[in-house]
Amino acid sequence: MSHAEKRSPLFHQLVVYSLLLILLLPLLGTLLYSFSTSWSASVLPSGLTFKWYLALWSDARFLAAFGRSLLVCLAALALSLVLILPLLFVVSYHFPKLDAVMNVLILLPFAIPPVVSSVGLMQLFAGGPLPILGTPWILIGCFFTIALPFMYRAISNNLQAINLRDLMDAAHLLGASTGRAAFMVVLPNLRKGLMVSVFLSFSFLFGEFVFANLLVGSRYETLQVYLYNMRNDSGHFTSALVISYFLFVLLMTWAANRLNKDKS
Amino acid sequence: MSYLSIQGLHKSYGDTAIFSDINCEIAKGEFITLLGPSGCGKSTLLRCIAGLTGVNGGQILLDGEDLVPVAPQKRGIGMVFQSYALFPNMTVQQNVAFGLRMQKVKGSEAEQRVKEVLELVELNDFAGRYPQQLSGGQCQRVALARSLVTRPRLLLLDEPLSALDARIRKHLREQIRSIQQELGLTTIFVTHDQEEALVMSDRIFLMNAGKIVQSGDAETLYTAPADAFAAGFIGNYNLLDADAASRLLLRPVNSRVAIRPEAIQIGVQGSIEGQIRSHRLLGNVIRYRIEARGVELLVDVLNRSPADLHASGQRINLNIEDNAICEVA
16 A cells, blocks of 8 residues: 555645645644634734633533533433344344335434424424423434434444354354343444444534534533533633544544454 | 154245155264255255254154254254354353353363363364464364264254365364264264265265155265266266167167266277267366267276376277166156
8 A cells, every 4th residue: 555655646645635734724723722822913822821721621511511411422322222232133133124124214314404303303392292302301312313323334234244143043052042142142242343333423422513402402501502602702712622522522433443443 | 763753844934845744764873964955955954953943844853852842942952054153252162161151061060071072173272262263174173062062962064064175174074073973973964065975974865855865875875876866966977868878778778877977987898889079187087078879978987097098089989887877767
């Protein structure tokens, strides 16, 4: 690969690096802004400081929002694990024909734009038997549907890679019940696929704004809603918030990639 | 008194019958091979015996007990799969010990039994490895050890050698056979490879389209095929229809005839004149394609020395002894 890179014309490198620069520039600007004391009428900031980060990380409202985001995301992921794992196992082991139906079903959350579906959800859950609009519960349920395609795909690819049927047959003949075989033989082999999909969905959900703002808003302020509410505050402060958020998600994505590489 | 007795076994998926009315008797300690082309129902029969696939009717009696209503976990049957089916998350040691764990055999006894069985398959140095660190042949030996450690009443082998390369395959089939004989284990082996079947088995059940076409030892199957399918599947029989056979043998023949290619002699004293069309060197054997009286025959001759090789186009005399001519339905 390095050989091919060396021979590739300068033009190609130029395109790639300038694209990278264009993508990184706003982020770099934000980073610098978050570290600067003030930066308004000059080319470079007048001084560097940590105070915005200190202010941010000692702000009780921010920490609460961070905690709420964490809680809602983890709850949604836990829910999807608890529901999807057994479902996938049953589908691929007992009803392999249903896989086609599941694949369509799984894509539904993508088919409807978030703004449209949130309006529908608002009407549905504003009253009626389950008035959970404005509570974290609706967010957990909604995030669950967003995470569903990622989780389902990752786990089902993983399942296909392990020759489920023969492993189950072998375990059965050695005396294991179906539950025991699933727990001792199948589950440990899904660990990596699970971890990767959980980390990726987490990064994705952690930054979710549309549903969070429309369905719950400030009644249960999550991180992105907090950022939105702070938009009129000091730009340095919100920059520190954006960079903190970005680093956290970067960490998650990096962890997911690491786990993915271990697999090969 | 047979050890395993299958009576009137019937299996179908929807309207498609995989096999119907399978009957066979297997003695204790016998090595049986189910031989047949793919799709003949041999693997399904094996899975039915293991309990992994349900049956629609009939009985499977093992040591007098009907297995059909018994769950696969309780049948006491060991099975080795073509795909090895080793548990990737467990070491060799843990894979082999799995069955004992399920039987709640604990501590030093379990350890001892795992050690013994790993010695049997010559893998004691690999106990700490994971399956992905082993070669195909080693994986299959682990799978064999795993199915032996629980001391099964019956061992089923579902094309265990098909995924391995030729050299490992030959070595492993001898190892399987010697372990089977050492343990006196009643074994059913499924394969589509006639050589494997002939070399390993006490008896071979030849299957086609859901039926056991012929059963018997290797010699019977090889020298006395029951019908045209058996003759076509085993060896490289020359299958002639009644017309061609009559023309070749200069006497009226009423049925199809099968002649083994190595039973035809070529040389000066033969009574049938023929001409060599082509020849192929198969190593120790030279296979000629010879046309005689308008019939094309395959003739195998031992490759004794290069001087024996007959060139294509050469005229030659053939001799076919009467006992080499096998009439098949």
